[in-house]
Amino acid sequence: MPSLQPGTILFAPMEGITNSVYRQVILKYYPQWDFVCCSFLRVPSQGTLSTKKIIEHIGAWTMADEAYRKKTILQILASSNSNLLDTCKKISDLKIQWTDLNLGCPSKKVVSHRGGSYLLSDMQALSKIIKTARSGLSGFFSVKMRVGLHDDKNFLKILKLLESEGVDAITVHGRTKDQMYTGAANWDYIKQAQETVNIPIIGNGDVCSKAQVQQMLNSTKCQGVMIGRCGVAAPWLAKSIKDNVESLSEDTIKQNILEYCNTLTQSFELASKGPIVTLNKLKGVCHHLFDNLDGGQQMKHLVLRSKTLQEFQQRILALLR
Ligand SMILES: Cc1cc2nc3c(=O)[nH]c(=O)nc-3n(C[C@H](O)[C@H](O)[C@H](O)COP(=O)(O)O)c2cc1C
Structure with a gap:
């Protein structure tokens, strides 16, 4: 099982970026990242996802190397029609140690198919998906969420649901789907999550420096910090953070x-x-x-x-x- 030490630094999932080749570069040349997350693997609503597809997505090289496997998070994207149990069992058979469920994707297509951030507005569908994923996944199971679809009215209810259904950790990106990437991510939601549930919370949104990592850890008491866009802009950031370097020449x-x-x-x-x-x-x-x-x-x-x-x-x- 992965260990989420205080101050864990994670490279966020980014579609079109954190594909297999890109992750290999990050894991090999910037090993200071504690975990690196794959972009989402869509679980289809018709038919099943083959084991071959899952391996292709995560990368055969990841599967072949224990050290890389330990640092890799597979992210899945599902809707209530998806054949999720079958996929989760295949993931468990492959002994993939950490699987994350996407509850934040704002894309129109994904939302119209009732996946990603849509699920934050439909407690019934969400509950079914979480139960199914949990029953099929034998490894560490986390969720990466925004605070809501249009507003935050379900935020606390969702956190409690996730905890009670046996989710192992939650990443909170402090924006609604409607906010896309505008304005500043509201870290108060990360603090609220930390105070609401007794499972590890990973904070995410607008972290670009060692000082901001420290600020997020101190102000929200979250367990880990996930970095997206600034990790792509400066993949050496995790090294600077761990080496205690504030800025580079x-x-x-x-x-x-x-x-x-x-x-x-x-x-x-x-x-x-x-x-x-x-x-x-x-x-x-x-x-x-x-x-x-x-x-x-x-x-x-x-x-x-x-x-x-x-x-x-x-x-x-x-x-x-
Ligand atoms: C180009 C791009 C692709 C993304 N793809 C994913 C994805 O596949 N899964 C996911 O959960 N989040 C995805 N995100 C959201 C990021 O993981 C992260 O939550 C968001 O960028 C906020 O963090 P940041 O301010 O550190 O970038 C994506 C973001 C961007 C900019």
Whole structure:
């Protein structure tokens, strides 16, 4: 069973980003992250999800390496029509140690299929899904939730339901679905969750520095902190946090970006179907890399306008060396 020590630092699930190749880079080169979460695996409403699909999603390399397995969280997305029990049993047979259920996805398509954040508005459907998942999963089972669909009226009820149905931990992202990613995440909800249930709470939302990690831990008393967008912008953040480093020099950031881009390029190239696919994948994760550099916005625009992989690499080198 995973151990959620006080101050655990987790890399958040992000669709289109935390795929198998990306997670491999993070786990290999930035081992200071305690856990890294897969983007969601949709459990279909018709038919079943094969064991092969589950392995593909989590990555055969993860399954083959005990150390990586221990740090990986598989996230599933289900609705009340999903064949969830079958999937959960397959996950248990694979001995995947930590499975998380997505209760936060704001996408119109997901909500219209009554999954993700929709479930925060339907206590009956939610209760059924949680019971099913819990009965099928033999490993650690957590839930990652927003505070509601349109408002927070079910928030406390949901927390109590999750606790009473045997959920092992809850990640709270302090926004409703309607808020998408606007405004500031409200950490008071994390504190409220911590005070309401006796299972570990992981705080999430707008954490970008060591100081903010400390602030979230101190002000909410949550057990762990999950970082999303700022982890993509600076995957070395967990190292800075653990090494007690508040801010890095421009030169160190430049060196970090260079190394990161090289590693990512090699990994995407090995796994992808050619340089254009690699280029697009790199562009997908490079948006915020330059945010903390003087002239970073111009650098970003120049790099993102690269038409070939070679141009991308040349521009990165010219800008950062
Ligand atoms: C591009 C993108 C994709 C995301 N995909 C997922 C996902 O697959 N599952 C999930 O639970 N949350 C997903 N999220 C939400 C993040 O995990 C996180 O809760 C949110 O970004 C707030 O944390 P942050 O301020 O540290 O980024 C996604 C967010 C972004 C920006």
